[in-house]
Amino acid sequence: MTRNTRGSLVRPFSLPDSASTPVVTPLSPSVVYASETPDALDAQYEGRVHGYTYAREGHPNADVVSQRLDAMEGGQGGLLTGSGMAAVSAVLLGLVKAGDHVIGGNQLYGRSMRMMAEDLPRLGVATTLADPCDAADMAAAIRPETRLMLIEVVSNPTLRVADLEGIAALCKAHGILLVIDNTFTTPKAIRPFDYGADIVLHSVTKLLSGHSDVTLGYVVARDPEVMQRLRIFAVTTGLTPSPFDCWLAERGMLTFDLRFDRAQATAAVLADHLAGLAGVKRVLYPLRDDHPDRDRAMALLKGQGCNMLSFELDGGRPAANAFARAAEGIAFAPTLGDVGTTLSHPASSSHRALSPEARAAAGLSEGFFRVSVGLEEPEALKSIFSQAVSAARAAS
Ligand SMILES: *Cc1c(COP(=O)(O)O)cnc(C)c1O
Numbered sequence: 038m039t040r041n042t043r044g045s046l047v048r049p050f051s052l053p054d055s056a057s058t059p060v061v062t063p064l065s066p067s068v069v070y071a072s073e074t075p076d077a078l079d080a081q082y083e084g085r086v087h088g089y090t091y092a093r094e095g096h097p098n099a100d101v102v103s104q105r106l107d108a109m110e111g112g113q114g115g116l117l118t119g120s121g122m123a124a125v126s127a128v129l130l131g132l133v134k135a136g137d138h139v140i141g142g143n144q145l146y147g148r149s150m151r152m153m154a155e156d157l158p159r160l161g162v163a164t165t166l167a168d169p170c171d172a173a174d175m176a177a178a179i180r181p182e183t184r185l186m187l188i189e190v191v192s193n194p195t196l197r198v199a200d201l202e203g204i205a206a207l208c209k210a211h212g213i214l215l216v217i218d219n220t221f222t223t224p225k226a227i228r229p230f231d232y233g234a235d236i237v238l239h240s241v242t243k244l245l246s247g248h249s250d251v252t253l254g255y256v257v258a259r260d261p262e263v264m265q266r267l268r269i270f271a272v273t274t275g276l277t278p279s280p281f282d283c284w285l286a287e288r289g290m291l292t293f294d295l296r297f298d299r300a301q302a303t304a305a306v307l308a309d310h311l312a313g314l315a316g317v318k319r320v321l322y323p324l325r326d327d328h329p330d331r332d333r334a335m336a337l338l339k340g341q342g343c344n345m346l347s348f349e350l351d352g353g354r355p356a357a358n359a360f361a362r363a364a365e366g367i368a369f370a371p372t373l374g375d376v377g378t379t380l381s382h383p384a385s386s387s388h389r390a391l392s393p394e395a396r397a398a399a400g401l402s403e404g405f406f407r408v409s410v411g412l413e414e415p416e417a418l419k420s421i422f423s424q425a426v427s428a429a430r431a432a433s
Pocket residue numbers: 120121122123146149189218220221239240241242243252253254
């Protein structure tokens with residue numbers, strides 16, 4: 038019998054007894070936790086016993102998921118946050134001070150990019166973007182006051198692969214914290230701690246949860262002191278997640294392994310299929326022979342190309358509109374890692390703020406699409422994409 042000894046009369050006093058135990062993690066939405074005495078609370082705050090006090094500070098559903106992610110990433114004591122951007126914010130705002138300098142990859146996730154461009158400078162933190170495929174370019178950006186580097190292993194949306202080993206060596210030599218956003222690659226393709234990363238973070242919203250029904254993030258630091266600072270900052274600023282979101286994420290994560298294998302196998306097939314279609318100018322998939330970083334992808338990701346691919350249609354916006362319209366059953370939606378295949382069009386979404394010249398320089402024409410490959414039958418996807426590419430050709 039679990040007694041709520043401080044329960045008021047409007048609260049139930051106990052849970053029903055059961056000699057058997059649930060096989061599914063119970064959802065624990067309680068915001069507050071009652072203690073027996075002030076002494077008992079002291080013991081908890083002083084870490085002599087484990088217990089929860091207030092949901093913003095931690096709750097069982099968050100701990101169940103963070104322990105799972107710790108095991109996957111090879112980290113310890115990781116923290117769940119209410120979104121991937123909450124994890125990015127905890128790192129970028131919780132670990133730097135005015136006067137520091139931060140270096141970011143030049144193809145970071147859009148909102149991370151915005152923090153680099155707007156929020157950090159507003160708070161007196163200087164930032165520089167550099168090309169993570171080229172360690173020399175990253176090295177050239179280093180200043181005496183550089184505190185951390187934030188990069189993604191595979192960039193969005195051109196799927197370039199970072200020189201993680203080169204960058205890790207630089208960070209080590211200069212005492213810079215190396216932060217890896219491992220959302221696209223996931224710990225199945227790479228565990229950044231194995232390569233010398235100091236901090237790993239995720240948008241758990243994407244492949245890990247996998248069903249587009251929860252936003253959640255995760256961050257883990259190698260150094261327990263850094264981890265403690267991240268945790269205190271996140272709890273203070275309210276970046277921590279709700280029990281229900283964690284519960285949903287855990288449910289999704291049970292099938293992550295299977296979903297990832299299926300989606301990446303299909304992505305490889307679809308990439309080759311697209312490359313053979315008239316009307317497709319180029320296909321970007323890290324394991325293809327024509328990908329500029331193929332060798333690095335093979336070595337770093339151990340032959341795992343992940344589930345993302347991009348391609349460029351001949352023809353401009355009319356071709357793109359015709360493609361999206363004809364791609365029946367494929368959601369044209371700015372996310373990734375869902376059970377269903379989704380399409381995004383950087384020119385009208387993530388990269389719309391860029392000038393047409395800047396977009397062209399980044400290789401993001403009106404015909405450029407990014408595909409997050411889901412769990413559909415590969416043959417069905419091939420046929421939908423063939424038909425949609427034909428429609429695009431007819432319209433261009
Ligand atoms: C989606 C995403 C984020 C942000 O995550 P949210 O859960 O949407 O806040 C950060 N980094 C990458 C690479 C992403 O794809």
